[in-house]
Amino acid sequence: MTDYFEVFGLERKLQVNLDALQRSFYALSRQYHPDFHQMANEGEQAAALERSALVNRAYRVLRDPLSRLSYMIGLEDGTGGRSADKVRLEPPRDLLEEMLEIQEALEEAKRSGLNAETTERLRGERQNLMERQTANESAIVGRFAEWDRAAETGGDAKALLAWFKQALARRAYLRTVIDDLSDALGEGQESDVSHRRH
Amino acid sequence: MTSATRWERVKRVMSRIVGIDLGTTNSLVAYLDAGVPKVIPDEEGRTLLPSVVAFTRDGVTVGEAARRQLARNPKRTVYSAKRLMGKGFEDVKDELRHLPFDVQPSAEVVRIKVGERTVTPPEVSAYVLEALKVRAQTFFGEKVEKAVITVPAYFNDAQRQATKDAGRIAGLDVLRIVNEPTAASLAYGLQRLAEGIIAVYDLGGGTFDVSILRVKDGIFEVLATNGNTHLGGDDFDRVLVQWLLEDIETRHAVRMESDAEAMQELRLAAEAAKCRLSFEEHTWLTIPFERFTYRREITRADVERLVTPLVDATLGPCRMALRDADLTPSAIDEVVLVGGSTRMPLVRRRVEELFGRKAHSQLNPDEVVALGAAVQAQILAGGITDMLLLDVTPLSLGIETLGGIVSVLIPRNTTIPTMAKEAFTTSVDGQTTVDLHVLQGERELAKDNRSLARFDLADIDPMPAGMPKIEVTFLIDANGILQVQAKEIRTGKAASIEVRPTYGLSEAEVAQMVEDSYAYAESDVNARLLIETQTEAETVMNHVRRALSQGADLLSAEERARIDAAFKDLSAARQGTDRDVIRERTVALNRATERLADAMMDRALKDALASKRADTILGAS
Numbered sequence: 030m031t032d033y034f035e036v037f038g039l040e041r042k043l044q045v046n047l048d049a050l051q052r053s054f055y056a057l058s059r060q061y062h063p064d065f066h067q068m069a070n071e072g073e074q075a076a077a078l079e080r081s082a083l084v085n086r087a088y089r090v091l092r093d094p095l096s097r098l099s100y101m102i103g104l105e106d107g108t109g110g111r112s113a114d115k116v117r118l119e120p121p122r123d124l125l126e127e128m129l130e131i132q133e134a135l136e137e138a139k140r141s142g143l144n145a146e147t148t149e150r151l152r153g154e155r156q157n158l159m160e161r162q163t164a165n166e167s168a169i170v171g172r173f174a175e176w177d178r179a180a181e182t183g184g185d186a187k188a189l190l191a192w193f194k195q196a197l198a199r200r201a202y203l204r205t206v207i208d209d210l211s212d213a214l215g216e217g218q219e220s221d222v223s224h225r226r227h
Numbered sequence: 228m229t230s231a232t233r234w235e236r237v238k239r240v241m242s243r244i245v246g247i248d249l250g251t252t253n254s255l256v257a258y259l260d261a262g263v264p265k266v267i268p269d270e271e272g273r274t275l276l277p278s279v280v281a282f283t284r285d286g287v288t289v290g291e292a293a294r295r296q297l298a299r300n301p302k303r304t305v306y307s308a309k310r311l312m313g314k315g316f317e318d319v320k321d322e323l324r325h326l327p328f329d330v331q332p333s334a335e336v337v338r339i340k341v342g343e344r345t346v347t348p349p350e351v352s353a354y355v356l357e358a359l360k361v362r363a364q365t366f367f368g369e370k371v372e373k374a375v376i377t378v379p380a381y382f383n384d385a386q387r388q389a390t391k392d393a394g395r396i397a398g399l400d401v402l403r404i405v406n407e408p409t410a411a412s413l414a415y416g417l418q419r420l421a422e423g424i425i426a427v428y429d430l431g432g433g434t435f436d437v438s439i440l441r442v443k444d445g446i447f448e449v450l451a452t453n454g455n456t457h458l459g460g461d462d463f464d465r466v467l468v469q470w471l472l473e474d475i476e477t478r479h480a481v482r483m484e485s486d487a488e489a490m491q492e493l494r495l496a497a498e499a500a501k502c503r504l505s506f507e508e509h510t511w512l513t514i515p516f517e518r519f520t521y522r523r524e525i526t527r528a529d530v531e532r533l534v535t536p537l538v539d540a541t542l543g544p545c546r547m548a549l550r551d552a553d554l555t556p557s558a559i560d561e562v563v564l565v566g567g568s569t570r571m572p573l574v575r576r577r578v579e580e581l582f583g584r585k586a587h588s589q590l591n592p593d594e595v596v597a598l599g600a601a602v603q604a605q606i607l608a609g610g611i612t613d614m615l616l617l618d619v620t621p622l623s624l625g626i627e628t629l630g631g632i633v634s635v636l637i638p639r640n641t642t643i644p645t646m647a648k649e650a651f652t653t654s655v656d657g658q659t660t661v662d663l664h665v666l667q668g669e670r671e672l673a674k675d676n677r678s679l680a681r682f683d684l685a686d687i688d689p690m691p692a693g694m695p696k697i698e699v700t701f702l703i704d705a706n707g708i709l710q711v712q713a714k715e716i717r718t719g720k721a722a723s724i725e726v727r728p729t730y731g732l733s734e735a736e737v738a739q740m741v742e743d744s745y746a747y748a749e750s751d752v753n754a755r756l757l758i759e760t761q762t763e764a765e766t767v768m769n770h771v772r773r774a775l776s777q778g779a780d781l782l783s784a785e786e787r788a789r790i791d792a793a794f795k796d797l798s799a800a801r802q803g804t805d806r807d808v809i810r811e812r813t814v815a816l817n818r819a820t821e822r823l824a825d826a827m828m829d830r831a832l833k834d835a836l837a838s839k840r841a842d843t844i845l846g847a848s
Binding site for chain 1: 402403443444446448606607608609612615616617641642643644645646647702704705
């Protein structure tokens with residue numbers, strides 16, 4: 030199978046020039062999009078459709094840094110980029126205390142309904158977690174350069190890979206809790222966005 | 228290439244592709260005229276075709292004529308069929324109390340009873356599409372068989388498929404289903420009216436969409452889309468009607484809910500008043516009901532107060548689209564308004580507040596979607612090569628897994644076409660079939676999402692559990708419609724797969740409807756011709772009746788007897804359905820009265836001359 034980096038003629042690196050990626054995506058779209066193959070025979074149309082679908086999927090995965098990382102980990106593990114999503118989630122240690130508090134807040138909300146006080150408490154907890162999430166994501170992206178250097182120099186990146194996996198698991202965990210809080214706040218519809226993003 | 232296929236290709240290139248906006252309230256057809264998209268008018272110059280189909284005793288009528296007789300014939304006149312497309316009875320139950328026609332309870336696709344016939348929403352839409360096709364054919368003086376049809380961006384797979392089916396029943400090869408807001412962006416883009424990051428806010432008669440696009444170097448890349456396929460001008464009308472009903476009860480002590488005819492009159496009057504209030508601050512509503520005339524003034528403020536919650540309900544989807552696109556409102560360069568309902572000043576105000584900038588509406592909001600569809604048609608025809616639309620799938624696609632949880636295969640807002648492969652196996656020794664349940668939606672549990680179809684992987688070789696490996700490819704094509712293929716990995720053979728759409732028509736049903744449409748088309752044409760023949764007979768009989776009362780003295784007894792006989796013959800035939808007999812006897816009566824007509828003409832001329840002479844003589848004296 031063609032790897033997604035190859036699709037766009039990019040090196041297999043975590044740091045991607047997004048402008049170049051977009052230019053390449055547009056150029057390939059012009060080449061393969063079914064709109065431009067309406068007059069072709071059935072076989073050619075099917076081939077263009079398949080190619081176009083691959084280009085679209087690859088672009089979606091690579092344009093977002095974190096889904097790019099997930100995909101890269103999948104390539105390293107030989108699982109085709111899907112492994113990182115499947116890690117079952119344990120609460121990260123430094124969050125245990127907060128999790129207990131959140132659990133309590135959620136139960137309180139369930140017991141006494143969404144009054145002003147519980148709403149405020151849940152919102153506060155969610156805000157706190159969202160800030161942690163942002164910090165976590167920046168930390169992940171902040172180590173992309175390190176990975177790329179190791180790949181270039183043939184250095185050992187095993188420890189970094191393990192760290193990435195853990196950080197992604199932490200991210201998935203935080204996302205679930207944030208969603209739970211949003212659901213409890215009755216704002217679930219708006220929050221499932223991040224939850225379902227690849 | 229054989230010469231036959233070459234000619235096939237030449238034919239494909241040469242034949243015309245029109246763009247059709249199949250709307251909840253109105254529909255249009257457009258084409259590209261030397262690079263400029265234009266809406267095709269009917270023979271009276273009207274561009275909008277009301278999406279109303281009347282199944283009268285004398286045949287089917289579509290458009291303005293059907294709309295005009297709505298209040299007289301509410302049970303047999305279907306409107307807003309688009310809101311029923313791709314839906315099951317359960318989905319539309321709440322909607323039914325607003326609709327005068329009779330929707331039959333059924334387990335799957337919605338069926339509407341009109342007289343002795345039962346029709347599905349795609350068949351109703353097919354009549355609208357066919358009327359547009361005929362309009363285009365009359366305009367071009369040649370056959371039109373290919374079309375691009377627009378749908379709301381937030382339409383799910385079943386609703387898209389239903390639209391495609393409607394096209395097929397109408398005898399159209401639907402080359403592409405394109406999203407309405409993105410079509411609109413093509414029309415704006417063609418004229419370079421909008422570039423950069425644009426938000427298209429599309430509020431029509433029955434549906435709401437918002438799409439965020441990046442328009443750059445001729446590429447129209449949709450970043451995110453959101454919407455509500457059940458929110459539009461129809462809903463505005465309903466709250467207005469509800470308010471008027473209460474007022475009528477207060478003032479006239481009359482409850483009208485059960486009077487279908489009066490309700491339609493009220494609905495149409497309320498709709499018209501709503502439209503006027505987009506341009507005036509207040510308006511008078513006058514409805515002459517049978518028992519009383521209802522008259523009152525309505526102000527723009529009244530309507531705005533009533534519809535504010537509905538308009539505000541469009542803002543959530545806008546925010547979600549922005550979020551999905553990872554953008555803040557200030558990142559939007561242009562805002563484009565599409566759909567008749569955006570003429571309401573309140574709507575414009577709210578949108579401009581949300582995005583913090585003035586909204587565009589240079590292109591007619593009723594027409595811009597059809598114009599964009601014509602642009603897309605020209606792209607498919609190979610006539611435009613520098614523009615390309617990259618659209619997305621509006622809803623996540625997944626399969627049901629253990630415990631009723633959905634596993635997402637293709638997340639929403641993924642650029643289409645797109646593909647996901649998933650391997651399946653058996654869980655019991657010797658199992659030969661695997662059942663897949665495919666859903667669309669954003670919720671965690673299968674039961675909260677939209678069931679699209681069940682797929683049966685059949686004829687699996689009996690093997691120990693977990694041994695068979697079947698790779699299923701889920702492909703969402705450029706129409707946003709799902710195609711599923713299965714392959715046995717070990718042998719590489721295509722696996723047998725049977726599709727059972729949850730709310731759609733099966734292939735066999737559509738084929739049957741295509742066939743029926745020919746039969747009905749013939750009976751519809753016959754019905755029209757019969758009415759014309761009957762009218763003609765009536766006209767001749769009226770003439771003869773008048774002639775006999777004025778010129779009886781000019782006839783011999785024999786002649787009179789012959790005319791009376793012919794008159795009686797025609798009178799007897801006229802009520803029948805045999806067109807040939809009616810025509811024959813009309814001709815016979817005409818012939819029998821030829822001499823009488825001549826004699827009367829003669830006498831009239833003589834009289835005229837005589838009186839003229841008298842005038843002259845008198846004048847001269």
